[in-house]
Amino acid sequence: MDRRWVGPDGYEIVPGLRDGRQVLRVCRQGQVVADCFSVAEVAAFVDLADLCEVVSLRPRRGFEAVG
Template identity: 55%
Template sequence: MTMWVGVNGFEVEAIVLDGRQRLRVKQHGYLVAYCTTVCEVARHVDLADLVEVVEFNR
């Protein structure tokens, strides 16, 4: 799944929960919120601080 990280230990991950796509917001590993829109994510973390985590296959 797609994941973004930000300052102060924030992580945002696109997940499927109960068959529906959600954005899970965590800080320092603790659940902050399950969001349905990017606007909801913006209530918890500054979107400009987020960078996408890209995995490289070896």
């Protein structure tokens, strides 16, 4: 499942890999700003309290819309 968090001013945080290590990639308006190795590093760019996780709602298998 893809995970991502969005914040004010066009910030988006997505998991990524850098040199074989997991990072939190900070993007702003589609441009990569930084690859952070800790949540504390992410906090230097955006207030963590302002981040919202984006949840993808997918229909259940076998579920058919009534209409």
